[in-house]
Amino acid sequence: HPGVDFGWDGSFHPGGGFSGLFPGFYQCSCPQANDIVLSVLEKAIAKEPRMAASLLRLHFHDCFVQGCDASILLDDSASIVSEKGSGPNKNSIRGFEVIDEIKAKLEEACPQTVSCADILALAARGSTVLSGGPFWELPLGRRDSKTASLTGSNNNIPAPNSTLQNLITLFKRQGLDEVDLVALSGHTIGMARCVTFKQRLYNQNGDNQPDETLEKAYYNGLKSVCPKSGGDNNISPLDFASPAKFDNTYFKLILWGRGLLTSDEVLLTGNVDKTEELVRRFAEDEALFLNQFATSMVKMGNISPLTALNGEIRTNCHRIN
Ligand code: HEM
Ligand SMILES: [Ca+2]
């Protein structure tokens, strides 16, 4: 029942707009929602620490396509072309079983109440916290889409070989600025497949040469995980210093030429003073990064939510009601 609860202060965007979301949204209708999410996450992340990273990314890939509306969870059907088959998602995005388990428990406790879109947001926050990262007050009340957009998924989610200008443009399109870009790019947990960084190792500029910004020892190690031919699905940590801990080592590694993706490296070397400066400051000051990450996650989570009578509360996140 939107509008009945308190928490109105969280509904106002930093920019001044009204998102319609607020932290107390389930305070009456499902007060145990976050505890249920956390209990499933604890188990899943204990079994596989990488799951925290996968769930965080799932929320990002949802929010950048039609807003945070759980469009990413819809399977192919008569009316839906699933986003799961897009370039950025195919053979890559994971964590659906954990979302299903959370949804099943929530349907049992509070039937037809907690949206799949809010589950993604709660799972992203819980995963961050359980990995040692920051907590944030999370505005809730998103509803679920009745549509998905495969083309949106292909066009709005940045590719790992993006230029810095391209990254800035794609984030601006979502109302996110350079500060949000650098903070949210904080690939401090999780893994990437060889195919996403192979170009850097063997042919960065079409001249059959590696990316010159790659530090030598790191480069040699990556070549053994990611051969010139084959091995596309071999994985390497995005932050090899602490792949399961949510900290600022990712930014330190970038300064040392040990960022994994081109999109990580260009934050420093892409000739935009602002992003270069932010990489340096986040590398120096962990608290600054963690605080900014939390702020930027709230901003990302507020992208075009469905509220009031728009959308629906799906009973099964895989399909519309
Ligand atoms: C700035 C543009 C971004 C680009 C180009 C990018 C690209 C990528 C790529 C290529 C992977 C590896 C995928 C694979 O190999 O299958 C990855 C993984 C990941 N990304 Fe990003 N990403 C970006 C921003 C973000 C944002 C905003 C978040 C969340 C706030 C995020 C969170 C993650 C996480 C946690 C993983 C690891 C997932 C896992 O281990 O399952 N990324 N990203
Ligand atoms: Ca979406």
Ligand SMILES: [Ca+2]
């Ligand atoms: Ca880390």
